[in-house]
Amino acid sequence: MARTITYREAINEALAQEMERDESVIIMGEDNAGGEGSPGEMDAWGGVLGVTKGLYHKFPGRVLDTPISESAFIGAAIGAATAGMRPVAELMFVDFMGVCFDQIYNQAAKFRYMFGGKAVTPVVIRTMYGAGLRAAAQHSQCLYPLFTHVPGLKVVLPATPYDAKGLMTQAIRDNDPVMFFEHKALYDLAGPVPEESYALPFGEANVVREGGDVTIVALGRMVHTSLEAAEQLAAAGVECEVVDLRTTSPLDEDTVLESVENTGRLVVVDEAHPRCSMATDISALVARKAFGALRAPVEMVTAPHTPVPFSNTLEDIYIPDAQRVANAVKTVAEWTR
Amino acid sequence: MTDTVERKALTREQLLSAYRMMRAIREFEERVHAEFATGEIPGFVHLYAGEEASAVGVCSNLDGRDTIASTHRGHGHCIAKGVDVSEMMAEIYGRQTGSCHGKGGSMHIADLSKGMLGANGIVGGGPPLICGTALAAKLKGTGGVSVAFFGDGASNQGTTLESMNLASVWNLPAIFVAENNGYAETTSSTWSVASDNIADRAAGFGMPGVIVDGFDFFAVHEAASEAIARARAGGGPTLLEMKFTRYFGHFEGDQQTYRAGEVEHARAELDCLTRFAARVTETGELTRSDLDAADAEVAATIDRAVDEAKAAPLPTEADLLTDVYVRY
Numbered sequence: 001m002a003r004t005i006t007y008r009e010a011i012n013e014a015l016a017q018e019m020e021r022d023e024s025v026i027i028m029g030e031d032n033a034g035g036e037g038s039p040g041e042m043d044a045w046g047g048v049l050g051v052t053k054g055l056y057h058k059f060p061g062r063v064l065d066t067p068i069s070e071s072a073f074i075g076a077a078i079g080a081a082t083a084g085m086r087p088v089a090e091l092m093f094v095d096f097m098g099v100c101f102d103q104i105y106n107q108a109a110k111f112r113y114m115f116g117g118k119a120v121t122p123v124v125i126r127t128m129y130g131a132g133l134r135a136a137a138q139h140s141q142c143l144y145p146l147f148t149h150v151p152g153l154k155v156v157l158p159a160t161p162y163d164a165k166g167l168m169t170q171a172i173r174d175n176d177p178v179m180f181f182e183h184k185a186l187y188d189l190a191g192p193v194p195e196e197s198y199a200l201p202f203g204e205a206n207v208v209r210e211g212g213d214v215t216i217v218a219l220g221r222m223v224h225t226s227l228e229a230a231e232q233l234a235a236a237g238v239e240c241e242v243v244d245l246r247t248t249s250p251l252d253e254d255t256v257l258e259s260v261e262n263t264g265r266l267v268v269v270d271e272a273h274p275r276c277s278m279a280t281d282i283s284a285l286v287a288r289k290a291f292g293a294l295r296a297p298v299e300m301v302t303a304p305h306t307p308v309p310f311s312n313t314l315e316d317i318y319i320p321d322a323q324r325v326a327n328a329v330k331t332v333a334e335w336t337r
Numbered sequence: 338m339t340d341t342v343e344r345k346a347l348t349r350e351q352l353l354s355a356y357r358m359m360r361a362i363r364e365f366e367e368r369v370h371a372e373f374a375t376g377e378i379p380g381f382v383h384l385y386a387g388e389e390a391s392a393v394g395v396c397s398n399l400d401g402r403d404t405i406a407s408t409h410r411g412h413g414h415c416i417a418k419g420v421d422v423s424e425m426m427a428e429i430y431g432r433q434t435g436s437c438h439g440k441g442g443s444m445h446i447a448d449l450s451k452g453m454l455g456a457n458g459i460v461g462g463g464p465p466l467i468c469g470t471a472l473a474a475k476l477k478g479t480g481g482v483s484v485a486f487f488g489d490g491a492s493n494q495g496t497t498l499e500s501m502n503l504a505s506v507w508n509l510p511a512i513f514v515a516e517n518n519g520y521a522e523t524t525s526s527t528w529s530v531a532s533d534n535i536a537d538r539a540a541g542f543g544m545p546g547v548i549v550d551g552f553d554f555f556a557v558h559e560a561a562s563e564a565i566a567r568a569r570a571g572g573g574p575t576l577l578e579m580k581f582t583r584y585f586g587h588f589e590g591d592q593q594t595y596r597a598g599e600v601e602h603a604r605a606e607l608d609c610l611t612r613f614a615a616r617v618t619e620t621g622e623l624t625r626s627d628l629d630a631a632d633a634e635v636a637a638t639i640d641r642a643v644d645e646a647k648a649a650p651l652p653t654e655a656d657l658l659t660d661v662y663v664r665y
Contacts, residue, residue, distance in 0.1 A: 026476065061476070066503065067502060069500075069502060069503055071465055071496040071499050071500075072464075072465045072468060072496065072499035072500045072502070072503040073465075074465070075464075075465020075466050075468065075469065076465055076466070076468035076500075078466060079454070079465065079466035079467060079468060079470045079471075079473075079483075080469035080470065080472050080473040081469070082454060082466070082469070083404060083469065083473035083474070084477065085469075085472075085473045085476065099495075103462075103466075106458070107459070111447075111455070112661065113440055113661050114437060114445045114447075114455075115436075115437045115440075115445065115447040115455065116435070116437035116441065116660065117438070117660035118437070118450070119447065152662075154662065176662050203663070249663070250662065
């Protein structure tokens with residue numbers, strides 16, 4: 001039975017159902033319960049944005065607060081994963097990867113290959129990303145391209161509550177390390193989510209709107225921005241097909257290519273910086289494998305190559321919006337040789 | 338000597354096993370040293386010779402429930418935890434029959450089925466990981482302990498310090514073994530470690546810190562035995578600092594112009610194998626012929642490992658894209 005819950009609640013429900021199903025699933029992170037060693041109540045927060053709230057009392061001993069020591073506890077989650085647990089660790093903001101990245105890209109990502117296939121590392125690292133909360137340069141970045149670049153990591157970016165639950169369930173059951181990116185501006189987004197447990201496979205993009213004129217490939221929060229643009233454009237007679245990548249590693253090349261084969265026109269919308277991003281990656285993919293189908297140059301809509309600014313006026317310009325997406329679509333739709 | 342009581346606690350079999358293990362490490366490293374000079378071994382190799390008492394003194398207290406994480410200087414830890422020496426040698430030669438099928442090399446030898454979570458190419462890479470394996474053992478109630486071996490260089494890495502704090506905060510069955518061989522590459526630990534001893538730092542993390550003569554198997558075994566028993570009983574982590582010298586350079590090819598005379602002195606006066614042999618023959622627990630037989634047996638095993646490694650097949654192009662979930 002589907003009912004309407006938020007993106008935050010959907011992740012919480014996936015965690016709870018997997019913890020119920022499999023006692024090797026444990027949770028750790030800064031304030032993931034909240035209140036450890038403090039005079040007041042336990043489970044005070046459930047993480048800074050409340051995603052793990054309520055799990056501490058439901059699963060005694062399996063939701064662990066940690067010191068602010070990302071190298072130690074992200075590494076501990078990885079080590080525990082090699083020893084039969086399925087830890088879900090919270091790296092509060094992905095911007096903090098700098099203080100623990102070695103454990104992720106040199107340790108977790110490498111074990112299976114470097115040890116000749118003899119290790120599995122079923123760890124999930126949940127992390128919050130993206131601009132829009134006036135959180136400024138060190139708490140607003142996207143950074144998923146950096147993780148997508150590293151072989152051995154899986155990278156997941158749900159755009160809806162339905163996808164958040166299904167992809168989290170899959171992430172926990174997966175035997176490889178998974179980076180699970182939660183957009184901080186989506187936590188309160190509500191949508192239909194089945195009560196029962198379900199897993200969505202990785203590497204399967206979702207065509208969230210069908211259309212024959214222009215393909216828009218987007219991910220995370222930009223899926224919603226793209227849908228908003230597509231609505232406006234439909235009123236003007238341009239039908240967009242919007243493809244939500246859902247996971248950047250593994251990447252569903254086929255769905256992107258099939259859509260471009262139909263439309264002949266592509267706009268990629270990516271909240272990350274323009275260089276070495278999913279925008280450039282998808283553009284290169286299409287240029288290599290669907291060149292013959294293209295009827296216009298590919299357009300990219302991205303953030304600028306600057307740190308995320310603080311001021312409202314600047315941050316609002318920084319984040320790609322529906323108008324910029326619509327303009328890019330018009331450019332490719334109207335392009336002639 | 339403080340080891341009298343401890344020596345009585347070790348059976349003849351345990352003593353022979355410890356000696357054989359230390360000899361195997363020494364023989365393995367001396368052979369890799371010689372073979373590396375011929376140019377047949379690819380990549381970087383960091384040898385453990387001189388430090389054998391640490392790996393064997395600690396690991397002789399461990400069993401199948403227990404996990405260790407190692408360093409770039411990891412051959413000794415692998416052997417002491419029971420990793421097959423033939424597979425190790427094949428891995429060092431980059432062969433398909435190696436511990437990691439030729440995908441890891443000297444710095445990444447691992448065998449999780451033996452509780453060996455890998456040598457590690459990153460200084461300070463191991464301590465966070467063993468917090469995790471220790472947590473798993475604690476939650477599953479296996480009674481297992483986890484040990485991070487790391488060097489004096491890694492003792493200054495934030496990962497190591499964070500891990501010691503976390504291990505205390507979570508009261509983990511974790512042992513931190515600082516192998517202070519005097520040099521992080523060329524840089525003296527008397528300069529790079531701001532405290533007098535690495536073990537002094539334990540106080541800052543709420544755990545016992547013990548300085549150990551790393552050349553003395555019995556001293557290591559006793560200190561490790563006490564720490565590991567405490568960890569198994571729920572008493573939390575311990576930091577052990579082994580003080581000794583490595584017999585070779587930081588890596589093979591290192592001319593070692595940053596030091597002089599130390600290795601000769603250590604080999605002549607402090608060597609763990611020589612001291613072990615002198616003690617056990619003096620007390621009559623083992624005879625010279627017991628030890629000679631062990632030496633011959635080990636030499637034959639290492640000879641065979643080298644011969645097999647040289648004859649083993651190299652990985653093929655098809656192996657390049659295996660053991661990773663997706664390939665583009």
